[in-house]
Amino acid sequence: MLIDWNHFTPWTALAGGVLIGVASAIFVLFNGRIAGITGILGGLFRPNRHDIGWRLAFITGLMMAPLAWLLFAPLPAIEIDASNTLLAAAGLIVGIGTRYASGCTSGHGVCGISRLSPRSIIATLAFMATGVLTVYVARHVLVA
C-alpha cells in the first residue's frame, strides 16, 4: 500500500466529517429523523403530505451548499472522469442498490454506525468492499 501524501488532506477531511456529524446530530435531535439521503429521497416516491416538506427542505439544503460556499470562497476542484454512459450506469446501480439496502454512505455509514447498528455495520462493510473491488478491477485489471 502506497499512501499518496500529496493528496492526503487530513484536516479538511476531519473538519468536513465533523460538519457532516453536526448536520446528522441536528437532524436527529431537532427533527427526530435519520439523515440518510436514500431514505429522505426514497420517501418522496410514496409521498405523504406530512413529510414532503422536510424531505424537500433537506435536499434543497444539500443543493444550496455549493452556492453558499461560493459566497465565501471558490469551490475546490471537482473532477468527474467517468463518461456519460458510465455515469448513467453507475447512477442506476446506486439507485437500485441503495433502496434495497435501505441506506447508503450517510444512513448506514454515518448514522447507522453511530447508532452501533449491526445492520449498518454489515452494509457499510459490504459497500466498501465492492467499492474497493470495483475500482481495483477498473484501474488495475481492465486497464493493465
Next chain:
Amino acid sequence: MKNQINHAAALTFSLLSGLIFGIGLILAGMANPAKVLAFLDVSGWWDPSLGLVMAGAIGIGLIAFTVAKRRQHSYLGFFIQLPANRIIDKRLVMGSMAFGVGWGLAGICPAPAFVLLGTGSGKGFIFMVAMVIGMGIYELLEHHRKPAGK
C-alpha cells in the same frame, strides 16, 4: 398555532441540516468524485482522507445518537424515529454490494450527487437522473411490499 410553529421550525432545521451536510461534503473532498475513487483505490496511490471524514462524522454521531436513544421526542417535540429493523438479510447485503459497485464506477454516492447537481454540473445531472430512475425501478419491483417504516 403551536403546530404551525413547529412545522416551520422543522422545515428550517431540515434545510439547515442539509446545508451543513453539503458544506461538510465539499470541505471534506467527498463532493469530488476523483478523491472518492482515490480513497477506494487501496492498491494504487491511496488517499486515506475519506477515512478521516468517516471518523469525524461518526465521532459526533456517537454522541448525538447516544442522546437521541435516551429521548422519546426531539427538541422540537417530534417523535424520534430510529430504524427498528434488525434483520440482516439478502436484501441488505446484496443491495449494499450493488451500491458499492455503482459507487466504485463513478465515485458518487447519493448525498454528493445532490451537491454536484447544485454546482450545475451536467455530469452530476446525468448521474442524478439515472439514480432517481434506479430508485423508481425499485418502487416498481417492490410496490407490493409495505413501506419498511422509514
